[in-house]
Amino acid sequence: MKFASEFRDPKLARALLQAIAEKADAIGATREKPVHIMEICGGHTHSIFRYGLDKLIHEGVEFIHGPGCPVCVLPRARVDECIELAERPEVIFTTFGDAMRVPGSTKSLIQAKADGADIRMVYSPLDALELARRNPDREVVFFGLGFETTTPSTALAIQQAAREGLANFSVFCNHITVPEPIKALLDDPYMMLEGFIGPGHVSMVIGFHPYDFIAQDYGKPIVVAGFEPTDLLQSVLMVLTQIEAGQARVENQYGRVVPEHGNSVSIAAINDVYEKRPSFEWRGLGEIDASGMRIRDAYRAYDAEEKFGIGYAVGRREVPEVEGCACGQVMTGRIKPTQCPQFGKGCTPETALGALMVSSEGACAAYWQYGGARTAAE
Amino acid sequence: MCLGIPGQIVEISDEARMMAVAEVSGVRRAVNVACIADGPLDRLIGEWALIHVGFAMARIDEDEAAQTLAALHELGETQEALEQMAAGDAALEGRV
Ligand code: SF4
Numbered sequence: 076m077k078f079a080s081e082f083r084d085p086k087l088a089r090a091l092l093q094a095i096a097e098k099a100d101a102i103g104a105t106r107e108k109p110v111h112i113m114e115i116c117g118g119h120t121h122s123i124f125r126y127g128l129d130k131l132i133h134e135g136v137e138f139i140h141g142p143g144c145p146v147c148v149l150p151r152a153r154v155d156e157c158i159e160l161a162e163r164p165e166v167i168f169t170t171f172g173d174a175m176r177v178p179g180s181t182k183s184l185i186q187a188k189a190d191g192a193d194i195r196m197v198y199s200p201l202d203a204l205e206l207a208r209r210n211p212d213r214e215v216v217f218f219g220l221g222f223e224t225t226t227p228s229t230a231l232a233i234q235q236a237a238r239e240g241l242a243n244f245s246v247f248c249n250h251i252t253v254p255e256p257i258k259a260l261l262d263d264p265y266m267m268l269e270g271f272i273g274p275g276h277v278s279m280v281i282g283f284h285p286y287d288f289i290a291q292d293y294g295k296p297i298v299v300a301g302f303e304p305t306d307l308l309q310s311v312l313m314v315l316t317q318i319e320a321g322q323a324r325v326e327n328q329y330g331r332v333v334p335e336h337g338n339s340v341s342i343a344a345i346n347d348v349y350e351k352r353p354s355f356e357w358r359g360l361g362e363i364d365a366s367g368m369r370i371r372d373a374y375r376a377y378d379a380e381e382k383f384g385i386g387y388a389v390g391r392r393e394v395p396e397v398e399g400c401a402c403g404q405v406m407t408g409r410i411k412p413t414q415c416p417q418f419g420k421g422c423t424p425e426t427a428l429g430a431l432m433v434s435s436e437g438a439c440a441a442y443w444q445y446g447g448a449r450t451a452a453e
Numbered sequence: 454m455c456l457g458i459p460g461q462i463v464e465i466s467d468e469a470r471m472m473a474v475a476e477v478s479g480v481r482r483a484v485n486v487a488c489i490a491d492g493p494l495d496r497l498i499g500e501w502a503l504i505h506v507g508f509a510m511a512r513i514d515e516d517e518a519a520q521t522l523a524a525l526h527e528l529g530e531t532q533e534a535l536e537q538m539a540a541g542d543a544a545l546e547g548r549v
Contacts, residue, residue: 083523118456169544171506172537198541199507201485205545224457228508231487235470276457279503279511302456303524332503332511340488341510435533 082126082304091308096133098315104135111137111267112314113260113408115253116274117144117436118302124441126304136311139408140441142256142360143274145221145249146173146434147406150358152394153249154179156386160216160247160379161192167210169203170218172196176433180394200232200246207236207244216379219246224276226250226368227341230348233370233377245379247386248370251355253277254285255366260407261293268408270314272307273299275329280345282337283325290323301329348374356391358430359403402429405438412439419443457505458525458534459518460484462497473497475504478522478531482538484509507541 082088104110114120120140123129129138142148154177161168161184168184175185175196188194193213197203203217219229229246236244253274260266273286278299289297296317300310310328317324327333348371355367369387370378380388396402400422401415412418412431422428424443431437460475460482471487473494486494486509489502501518502509513521525531 083520172540195544196537196540197544198482198537201483201507202541202545209545224510225506227488227510228485228506231485231508276503276505276510303520331517332513334511338488338510340490344487 084305087305088308091305091312092131092133095136095308095312095315098312098319099133099135102315102319104133106134109135109137110269110315110318111139111408112270112272112311113139113141113268114272114300114307115141115143115257116272116277117147117434117438118276119272119274119300119307120144120438120441121436122302122304122307124445127445128304128307132308132311136315139268140405140438141260141271141408142357142406143222143253143277144431144434144436145225145251146177147402147430147437148251148256148357148360149174149177149220149249149430150356150394151178151180151396152356152392153386154183155181155392155394157184157218157247158182158187158192159385160383161187161194162190163214163383165214166193167206167213167215168192168194168218169197169206169215170194171198171220173434174218174220176427177430178427178433200229201235204232204236204241204244207241208239211243213243214382215244216383217244217246219248219250222251222253222274222277223280223345224274226349227280227338227344230344233348233374234344236377237374242376245377245382246370247379248349248368250349250368251357252351252366252368253281254288255363256357256360257286257289259360259363259366261289261295263407265409266407268295269318270295271297272310272314273297273325275299275301275306275333278327278329278333278337280337280341282335283327283333284336286325290325294323296323296326298326298328299333301332347371352387359396359406361403397428400428402431405431412442415439456525456534457503457510458531459501459513459521460504460509461518462486462500462502462509464498465494468494473509475502475509477504477538478535480535480538483507
């Protein structure tokens with residue numbers, strides 16, 4: 076665990092922790108009756124644990140870890156489909172390394188690779204494009220995965236493939252969006268969230284107006300935050316300040332990177348290449364309307380689902396979750412990872428049942444690695 | 454996957470494809486600069502940007518870049534990003 080004194084700016088961190096404590100006291104937040112603040116983004120979850128913010132902060136503030144890790148929310152059926160694509164002899168299946176260990180119903184991509192499938196970890200969709208250029212006799216499939224931060228990069232890669240007329244490149248599209256699952260959480264009658272920390276790099280692409288509904292329709296404050304410990308602490312303070320004043324606004328703590336209206340080139344590329352799917356399945360959360368992207372007809376030739384007759388192109392397959400796995404409840408903040416009956420028993424990083432245990436941004440992995448929050452120690 | 458890492462644009466390598474070379478923590482890597490280009494690409498040389506899966510997604514100033522790199526270093530993300538880049542290079546060369 077870290078101490079505030081180890082931060083790059085320990086004075087600032089201490090001052091922020093003190094200010095948070097005063098605000099938390101002022102609004103009557105206690106360990107028994109905490110303020111619940113959800114950090115939506117898995118990157119923030121990782122920072123919170125890495126720097127031990129959950130332990131340093133006033134005990135009346137409780138971080139609830141949101142569904143913002145694209146690897147964690149990938150349903151088993153989609154992993155199975157990845158493996159089927161990868162095991163086709165003509166296919167070179169390319170993916171970000173994060174997805175390699177996510178369990179499907181019989182195996183993960185890493186196991187499929189060990190079994191002989193041609194699966195390559197790439198750093199960028201541009202690497203997949205280059206592989207397609209260099210291997211004209213093979214089909215290169217890129218596993219498009221991620222929220223609005225990665226969606227434009229896949230869109231730009233597809234536009235580039237179209238310009239070059241690359242016929243052996245396609246994308247298995249699993250891009251998802253942030254606002255819709257948040258709306259689903261807010262509509263859940265059991266949800267008790269008083270405020271949100273908004274995802275910094277998603278917002279760099281889409282700006283912060285897509286979150287207006289959180290403040291306007293649901294009356295909850297949201298502060299878009301950067302990834303350094305002091306960014307997160309400052310954002311918590313901003314949320315508490317709004318709560319104390321009885322306000323609900325969208326604020327931007329990460330103004331040095333996040334423009335109000337996002338990045339116009341990225342947004343144009345997304346709109347050109349993708350459209351919303353009517354609904355998309357999330358691991359543990361079920362179907363959420365308009366929460367996933369699919370490739371438009373104009374770029375159909377680059378849609379791996381259409382090209383290989385798989386996935387939503389032929390209909391959704393039902394693959395039940397593992398018995399006793401509580402991934403969905405953890406991702407909606409209802410329980411802590413340590414309250415999952417499988418945590419540390421049936422489910423460890425070596426024998427993971429859910430992706431939350433193997434993704435670098437997963438809440439269960441963070442609890443496992445950094446010893447968990449106050450509640451875990453009890 | 455979602456954090457991104459600061460890099461400095463050091464060369465424009467393929468104007469038509471909007472490709473540049475960025476130096477990321479001492480390692481040079483091809484990146485696409487379409488999202489940060491707002492004029493002649495040459496003007497990007499020397500600029501810092503947040504690089505995300507091979508795309509320069511937002512311009513940042515030098516101080517911000519240095520601070521972000523220090524934080525990412527602590528998080529172990531710098532190493533992870535460099536490993537992912539190396540894995541990408543290996544995949545291209547068929548070393549898998
Ligand atoms: S411990 Fe495993 S099964 Fe339980 S919620 Fe976490 S990833 Fe899912």
